[in-house]
Amino acid sequence: MILETNDLIDWIADRELLLITAWTPELVAALEWNEPLAEALAGELHAAMMTTLLRRGTESNFLNLIARSGIGIEPKAEKAVAGRFYDVTLKLARAASRRRREEASRLIFAYRRATVVNDDRAKPGYHALDGILLPFDHPFWRRWYPPIDIDDCRCSVAPVTRSQFARLGEPVTSEDELAERESRLSAAWPPAFERLLDFQRV
Known part of the structure:
Protein backbone atom coordinates (compact mmCIF):
# COMPACT_ATOMS: atom_id res chain seq x y z
CA MET A 1 0.00 0.00 0.00
CA ILE A 2 2.86 2.39 0.87
CA LEU A 3 4.55 1.55 -2.43
CA GLU A 4 1.34 2.29 -4.35
CA THR A 5 0.90 5.59 -2.48
CA ASN A 6 4.46 6.58 -3.34
CA ASP A 7 3.77 5.76 -7.01
CA LEU A 8 0.71 8.03 -6.95
CA ILE A 9 2.63 10.85 -5.27
CA ASP A 10 5.43 10.58 -7.83
CA TRP A 11 2.99 10.59 -10.76
CA ILE A 12 1.12 13.66 -9.49
CA ALA A 13 4.34 15.51 -8.61
CA ASP A 14 5.97 14.80 -11.97
CA ARG A 15 2.93 16.07 -13.88
CA GLU A 16 2.37 19.31 -11.99
CA LEU A 17 2.43 21.57 -15.06
CA LEU A 18 0.36 19.16 -17.16
CA LEU A 19 -2.26 18.91 -14.42
CA ILE A 20 -2.43 22.68 -13.96
CA THR A 21 -2.76 23.16 -17.73
CA ALA A 22 -5.49 20.53 -17.98
CA TRP A 23 -7.49 21.77 -15.01
CA THR A 24 -7.37 25.48 -15.89
CA PRO A 25 -10.13 25.36 -18.56
CA GLU A 26 -12.24 23.10 -16.31
CA LEU A 27 -12.04 25.70 -13.53
CA VAL A 28 -12.72 28.55 -15.96
CA ALA A 29 -15.94 26.79 -16.99
CA ALA A 30 -16.98 25.76 -13.48
CA LEU A 31 -16.38 29.09 -11.75
CA GLU A 32 -16.64 31.55 -14.67
CA TRP A 33 -13.23 32.91 -13.75
CA ASN A 34 -10.62 34.35 -16.08
CA GLU A 35 -7.76 32.08 -17.08
CA PRO A 36 -4.99 33.53 -14.84
CA GLU A 59 -9.82 13.57 0.71
CA SER A 60 -11.39 14.99 3.86
CA ASN A 61 -7.98 16.32 4.95
CA PHE A 62 -7.51 17.82 1.49
CA LEU A 63 -10.89 19.58 1.58
CA ASN A 64 -10.16 20.93 5.06
CA LEU A 65 -6.82 22.26 3.84
CA ILE A 66 -8.51 24.01 0.93
CA ALA A 67 -11.21 25.44 3.21
CA ARG A 68 -8.54 26.93 5.47
CA SER A 69 -6.65 28.45 2.54
CA GLY A 70 -9.47 30.91 1.79
CA ILE A 71 -9.56 30.78 -2.01
CA GLY A 72 -12.49 33.16 -2.06
CA ILE A 73 -15.44 31.22 -3.42
CA GLU A 74 -18.70 30.06 -1.88
CA PRO A 75 -18.09 26.98 0.34
CA LYS A 76 -20.40 24.65 -1.57
CA ALA A 77 -18.78 25.50 -4.92
CA GLU A 78 -15.34 25.28 -3.34
CA LYS A 79 -16.03 21.77 -2.04
CA ALA A 80 -17.43 20.64 -5.40
CA VAL A 81 -14.50 22.01 -7.41
CA ALA A 82 -11.83 20.81 -4.99
CA GLY A 83 -13.45 17.39 -4.59
CA ARG A 84 -13.61 16.91 -8.34
CA PHE A 85 -9.96 17.90 -8.72
CA TYR A 86 -8.93 15.40 -6.05
CA ASP A 87 -11.08 12.53 -7.32
CA VAL A 88 -10.18 12.85 -11.00
CA THR A 89 -6.47 13.48 -10.43
CA LEU A 90 -6.25 10.45 -8.14
CA LYS A 91 -8.20 8.40 -10.70
CA LEU A 92 -5.66 9.30 -13.39
CA ALA A 93 -2.71 8.45 -11.15
CA ARG A 94 -4.22 5.13 -10.07
CA ALA A 95 -5.00 4.14 -13.66
CA ALA A 96 -1.42 4.88 -14.72
CA SER A 97 -0.04 2.90 -11.77
CA ARG A 98 -2.37 -0.03 -12.43
CA ARG A 99 -1.44 -0.15 -16.12
CA ARG A 100 2.29 -0.10 -15.27
CA ARG A 101 1.87 -2.99 -12.84
CA GLU A 102 -0.06 -4.99 -15.42
CA GLU A 103 2.58 -4.40 -18.08
CA ALA A 104 5.33 -5.44 -15.66
CA SER A 105 3.52 -8.78 -15.22
CA ARG A 106 2.49 -9.15 -18.85
CA LEU A 107 4.13 -12.57 -19.24
CA ILE A 108 1.60 -13.95 -16.76
CA PHE A 109 -1.48 -12.62 -18.54
CA ALA A 110 -2.91 -13.51 -21.94
CA TYR A 111 -6.14 -11.48 -22.00
CA ARG A 112 -7.97 -8.50 -20.56
CA ARG A 113 -11.68 -8.38 -19.74
CA ALA A 114 -13.72 -5.19 -19.30
CA THR A 115 -16.48 -4.73 -16.74
CA VAL A 116 -18.97 -1.89 -16.39
CA VAL A 117 -21.18 -1.14 -13.40
CA ASN A 118 -24.52 -1.18 -15.21
CA ASP A 119 -26.85 0.76 -12.97
CA ASP A 120 -28.82 4.00 -13.16
CA ARG A 121 -25.64 6.07 -12.75
CA ALA A 122 -23.87 4.52 -15.73
CA LYS A 123 -23.85 6.65 -18.87
CA PRO A 124 -25.38 4.95 -21.93
CA GLY A 125 -22.10 5.32 -23.80
CA TYR A 126 -20.34 3.01 -21.32
CA HIS A 127 -22.52 -0.09 -21.60
CA ALA A 128 -20.98 -1.46 -24.79
CA LEU A 129 -17.63 -1.89 -23.01
CA ASP A 130 -19.03 -4.47 -20.60
CA GLY A 131 -17.73 -8.01 -21.09
CA ILE A 132 -15.28 -7.27 -23.89
CA LEU A 133 -12.59 -9.95 -23.74
CA LEU A 134 -9.50 -9.47 -25.88
CA PRO A 135 -5.84 -10.44 -26.03
CA PHE A 136 -3.71 -8.55 -23.53
CA ASP A 137 -1.93 -6.51 -26.22
CA HIS A 138 -4.94 -5.80 -28.45
CA PRO A 139 -4.84 -2.17 -29.74
CA PHE A 140 -8.40 -1.65 -28.47
CA TRP A 141 -6.98 -1.21 -24.97
CA ARG A 142 -5.01 1.83 -26.09
CA ARG A 143 -8.27 3.52 -27.03
CA TRP A 144 -10.61 2.31 -24.33
CA TYR A 145 -8.63 1.41 -21.23
CA PRO A 146 -10.63 2.75 -18.24
CA PRO A 147 -11.30 5.30 -17.00
CA ILE A 148 -12.78 6.32 -20.33
CA ASP A 149 -14.25 9.64 -19.18
CA ILE A 150 -13.41 12.39 -16.72
CA ASP A 151 -16.45 11.86 -14.48
CA ASP A 152 -18.50 8.92 -13.21
CA CYS A 153 -16.64 6.15 -15.04
CA ARG A 154 -16.83 3.00 -12.95
CA CYS A 155 -15.54 0.77 -15.70
CA SER A 156 -12.63 -1.55 -15.05
CA VAL A 157 -10.35 -3.94 -16.88
CA ALA A 158 -8.98 -7.11 -15.30
CA PRO A 159 -5.98 -9.02 -16.64
CA VAL A 160 -6.76 -12.70 -17.27
CA THR A 161 -4.37 -15.66 -17.29
CA ARG A 162 -4.79 -18.57 -19.69
CA SER A 163 -6.11 -20.80 -16.91
CA GLN A 164 -8.60 -18.12 -15.82
CA PHE A 165 -9.68 -17.75 -19.45
CA ALA A 166 -10.34 -21.49 -19.66
CA ARG A 167 -12.48 -21.34 -16.51
CA LEU A 168 -14.44 -18.33 -17.76
CA GLY A 169 -15.79 -20.33 -20.66
CA GLU A 170 -16.31 -17.15 -22.69
CA PRO A 171 -15.11 -16.58 -26.25
CA VAL A 172 -12.71 -13.82 -27.18
CA THR A 173 -14.69 -10.90 -28.60
CA SER A 174 -14.65 -11.15 -32.40
CA GLU A 175 -13.43 -8.25 -34.52
CA ASP A 176 -16.92 -7.82 -36.01
CA GLU A 177 -18.53 -7.63 -32.59
CA LEU A 178 -15.76 -5.35 -31.37
CA ALA A 179 -16.38 -2.92 -34.24
CA GLU A 180 -20.11 -2.89 -33.48
CA ARG A 181 -19.50 -2.36 -29.77
CA GLU A 182 -16.96 0.37 -30.34
CA SER A 183 -19.45 2.22 -32.55
CA ARG A 184 -21.73 2.44 -29.49
CA LEU A 185 -19.08 3.66 -27.08
CA SER A 186 -19.32 7.38 -26.49
CA ALA A 187 -17.02 8.78 -23.88
CA ALA A 188 -13.97 10.98 -24.08
CA TRP A 189 -11.60 12.97 -21.92
CA PRO A 190 -11.40 16.73 -22.51
CA PRO A 191 -8.61 17.48 -25.02
CA ALA A 192 -6.56 19.28 -22.36
CA PHE A 193 -6.17 15.98 -20.48
CA GLU A 194 -4.78 14.08 -23.48
CA ARG A 195 -1.16 14.23 -22.28
CA LEU A 196 -2.18 12.80 -18.89
CA LEU A 197 -3.70 9.60 -20.24
CA ASP A 198 -0.60 7.49 -19.58
CA PHE A 199 -2.73 4.38 -19.11
CA GLN A 200 -3.82 4.50 -22.78
CA ARG A 201 -0.30 4.90 -24.16
CA VAL A 202 1.51 1.94 -22.61
Whole structure:
Protein backbone atom coordinates (compact mmCIF):
# COMPACT_ATOMS: atom_id res chain seq x y z
CA MET A 1 0.00 0.00 0.00
CA ILE A 2 2.86 2.39 0.87
CA LEU A 3 4.55 1.55 -2.43
CA GLU A 4 1.34 2.29 -4.35
CA THR A 5 0.90 5.59 -2.48
CA ASN A 6 4.46 6.58 -3.34
CA ASP A 7 3.77 5.76 -7.01
CA LEU A 8 0.71 8.03 -6.95
CA ILE A 9 2.63 10.85 -5.27
CA ASP A 10 5.43 10.58 -7.83
CA TRP A 11 2.99 10.59 -10.76
CA ILE A 12 1.12 13.66 -9.49
CA ALA A 13 4.34 15.51 -8.61
CA ASP A 14 5.97 14.80 -11.97
CA ARG A 15 2.93 16.07 -13.88
CA GLU A 16 2.37 19.31 -11.99
CA LEU A 17 2.43 21.57 -15.06
CA LEU A 18 0.36 19.16 -17.16
CA LEU A 19 -2.26 18.91 -14.42
CA ILE A 20 -2.43 22.68 -13.96
CA THR A 21 -2.76 23.16 -17.73
CA ALA A 22 -5.49 20.53 -17.98
CA TRP A 23 -7.49 21.77 -15.01
CA THR A 24 -7.37 25.48 -15.89
CA PRO A 25 -10.13 25.36 -18.56
CA GLU A 26 -12.24 23.10 -16.31
CA LEU A 27 -12.04 25.70 -13.53
CA VAL A 28 -12.72 28.55 -15.96
CA ALA A 29 -15.94 26.79 -16.99
CA ALA A 30 -16.98 25.76 -13.48
CA LEU A 31 -16.38 29.09 -11.75
CA GLU A 32 -16.64 31.55 -14.67
CA TRP A 33 -13.23 32.91 -13.75
CA ASN A 34 -10.62 34.35 -16.08
CA GLU A 35 -7.76 32.08 -17.08
CA PRO A 36 -4.99 33.53 -14.84
CA LEU A 37 -7.15 33.14 -11.72
CA ALA A 38 -8.20 29.63 -12.70
CA GLU A 39 -4.57 28.69 -13.37
CA ALA A 40 -3.55 30.01 -9.95
CA LEU A 41 -6.32 28.00 -8.31
CA ALA A 42 -5.24 24.86 -10.17
CA GLY A 43 -1.76 25.41 -8.78
CA GLU A 44 -3.12 25.79 -5.24
CA LEU A 45 -5.20 22.64 -5.59
CA HIS A 46 -2.18 20.69 -6.83
CA ALA A 47 -0.02 21.94 -3.96
CA ALA A 48 -2.71 21.07 -1.40
CA MET A 49 -3.11 17.60 -2.89
CA MET A 50 0.64 16.98 -2.71
CA THR A 51 0.69 18.13 0.92
CA THR A 52 -2.24 15.85 1.74
CA LEU A 53 -0.72 12.78 0.08
CA LEU A 54 2.74 13.33 1.58
CA ARG A 55 1.08 13.43 5.01
CA ARG A 56 -0.80 10.21 4.13
CA GLY A 57 -4.02 12.17 4.44
CA THR A 58 -7.46 11.61 2.94
CA GLU A 59 -9.82 13.57 0.71
CA SER A 60 -11.39 14.99 3.86
CA ASN A 61 -7.98 16.32 4.95
CA PHE A 62 -7.51 17.82 1.49
CA LEU A 63 -10.89 19.58 1.58
CA ASN A 64 -10.16 20.93 5.06
CA LEU A 65 -6.82 22.26 3.84
CA ILE A 66 -8.51 24.01 0.93
CA ALA A 67 -11.21 25.44 3.21
CA ARG A 68 -8.54 26.93 5.47
CA SER A 69 -6.65 28.45 2.54
CA GLY A 70 -9.47 30.91 1.79
CA ILE A 71 -9.56 30.78 -2.01
CA GLY A 72 -12.49 33.16 -2.06
CA ILE A 73 -15.44 31.22 -3.42
CA GLU A 74 -18.70 30.06 -1.88
CA PRO A 75 -18.09 26.98 0.34
CA LYS A 76 -20.40 24.65 -1.57
CA ALA A 77 -18.78 25.50 -4.92
CA GLU A 78 -15.34 25.28 -3.34
CA LYS A 79 -16.03 21.77 -2.04
CA ALA A 80 -17.43 20.64 -5.40
CA VAL A 81 -14.50 22.01 -7.41
CA ALA A 82 -11.83 20.81 -4.99
CA GLY A 83 -13.45 17.39 -4.59
CA ARG A 84 -13.61 16.91 -8.34
CA PHE A 85 -9.96 17.90 -8.72
CA TYR A 86 -8.93 15.40 -6.05
CA ASP A 87 -11.08 12.53 -7.32
CA VAL A 88 -10.18 12.85 -11.00
CA THR A 89 -6.47 13.48 -10.43
CA LEU A 90 -6.25 10.45 -8.14
CA LYS A 91 -8.20 8.40 -10.70
CA LEU A 92 -5.66 9.30 -13.39
CA ALA A 93 -2.71 8.45 -11.15
CA ARG A 94 -4.22 5.13 -10.07
CA ALA A 95 -5.00 4.14 -13.66
CA ALA A 96 -1.42 4.88 -14.72
CA SER A 97 -0.04 2.90 -11.77
CA ARG A 98 -2.37 -0.03 -12.43
CA ARG A 99 -1.44 -0.15 -16.12
CA ARG A 100 2.29 -0.10 -15.27
CA ARG A 101 1.87 -2.99 -12.84
CA GLU A 102 -0.06 -4.99 -15.42
CA GLU A 103 2.58 -4.40 -18.08
CA ALA A 104 5.33 -5.44 -15.66
CA SER A 105 3.52 -8.78 -15.22
CA ARG A 106 2.49 -9.15 -18.85
CA LEU A 107 4.13 -12.57 -19.24
CA ILE A 108 1.60 -13.95 -16.76
CA PHE A 109 -1.48 -12.62 -18.54
CA ALA A 110 -2.91 -13.51 -21.94
CA TYR A 111 -6.14 -11.48 -22.00
CA ARG A 112 -7.97 -8.50 -20.56
CA ARG A 113 -11.68 -8.38 -19.74
CA ALA A 114 -13.72 -5.19 -19.30
CA THR A 115 -16.48 -4.73 -16.74
CA VAL A 116 -18.97 -1.89 -16.39
CA VAL A 117 -21.18 -1.14 -13.40
CA ASN A 118 -24.52 -1.18 -15.21
CA ASP A 119 -26.85 0.76 -12.97
CA ASP A 120 -28.82 4.00 -13.16
CA ARG A 121 -25.64 6.07 -12.75
CA ALA A 122 -23.87 4.52 -15.73
CA LYS A 123 -23.85 6.65 -18.87
CA PRO A 124 -25.38 4.95 -21.93
CA GLY A 125 -22.10 5.32 -23.80
CA TYR A 126 -20.34 3.01 -21.32
CA HIS A 127 -22.52 -0.09 -21.60
CA ALA A 128 -20.98 -1.46 -24.79
CA LEU A 129 -17.63 -1.89 -23.01
CA ASP A 130 -19.03 -4.47 -20.60
CA GLY A 131 -17.73 -8.01 -21.09
CA ILE A 132 -15.28 -7.27 -23.89
CA LEU A 133 -12.59 -9.95 -23.74
CA LEU A 134 -9.50 -9.47 -25.88
CA PRO A 135 -5.84 -10.44 -26.03
CA PHE A 136 -3.71 -8.55 -23.53
CA ASP A 137 -1.93 -6.51 -26.22
CA HIS A 138 -4.94 -5.80 -28.45
CA PRO A 139 -4.84 -2.17 -29.74
CA PHE A 140 -8.40 -1.65 -28.47
CA TRP A 141 -6.98 -1.21 -24.97
CA ARG A 142 -5.01 1.83 -26.09
CA ARG A 143 -8.27 3.52 -27.03
CA TRP A 144 -10.61 2.31 -24.33
CA TYR A 145 -8.63 1.41 -21.23
CA PRO A 146 -10.63 2.75 -18.24
CA PRO A 147 -11.30 5.30 -17.00
CA ILE A 148 -12.78 6.32 -20.33
CA ASP A 149 -14.25 9.64 -19.18
CA ILE A 150 -13.41 12.39 -16.72
CA ASP A 151 -16.45 11.86 -14.48
CA ASP A 152 -18.50 8.92 -13.21
CA CYS A 153 -16.64 6.15 -15.04
CA ARG A 154 -16.83 3.00 -12.95
CA CYS A 155 -15.54 0.77 -15.70
CA SER A 156 -12.63 -1.55 -15.05
CA VAL A 157 -10.35 -3.94 -16.88
CA ALA A 158 -8.98 -7.11 -15.30
CA PRO A 159 -5.98 -9.02 -16.64
CA VAL A 160 -6.76 -12.70 -17.27
CA THR A 161 -4.37 -15.66 -17.29
CA ARG A 162 -4.79 -18.57 -19.69
CA SER A 163 -6.11 -20.80 -16.91
CA GLN A 164 -8.60 -18.12 -15.82
CA PHE A 165 -9.68 -17.75 -19.45
CA ALA A 166 -10.34 -21.49 -19.66
CA ARG A 167 -12.48 -21.34 -16.51
CA LEU A 168 -14.44 -18.33 -17.76
CA GLY A 169 -15.79 -20.33 -20.66
CA GLU A 170 -16.31 -17.15 -22.69
CA PRO A 171 -15.11 -16.58 -26.25
CA VAL A 172 -12.71 -13.82 -27.18
CA THR A 173 -14.69 -10.90 -28.60
CA SER A 174 -14.65 -11.15 -32.40
CA GLU A 175 -13.43 -8.25 -34.52
CA ASP A 176 -16.92 -7.82 -36.01
CA GLU A 177 -18.53 -7.63 -32.59
CA LEU A 178 -15.76 -5.35 -31.37
CA ALA A 179 -16.38 -2.92 -34.24
CA GLU A 180 -20.11 -2.89 -33.48
CA ARG A 181 -19.50 -2.36 -29.77
CA GLU A 182 -16.96 0.37 -30.34
CA SER A 183 -19.45 2.22 -32.55
CA ARG A 184 -21.73 2.44 -29.49
CA LEU A 185 -19.08 3.66 -27.08
CA SER A 186 -19.32 7.38 -26.49
CA ALA A 187 -17.02 8.78 -23.88
CA ALA A 188 -13.97 10.98 -24.08
CA TRP A 189 -11.60 12.97 -21.92
CA PRO A 190 -11.40 16.73 -22.51
CA PRO A 191 -8.61 17.48 -25.02
CA ALA A 192 -6.56 19.28 -22.36
CA PHE A 193 -6.17 15.98 -20.48
CA GLU A 194 -4.78 14.08 -23.48
CA ARG A 195 -1.16 14.23 -22.28
CA LEU A 196 -2.18 12.80 -18.89
CA LEU A 197 -3.70 9.60 -20.24
CA ASP A 198 -0.60 7.49 -19.58
CA PHE A 199 -2.73 4.38 -19.11
CA GLN A 200 -3.82 4.50 -22.78
CA ARG A 201 -0.30 4.90 -24.16
CA VAL A 202 1.51 1.94 -22.61
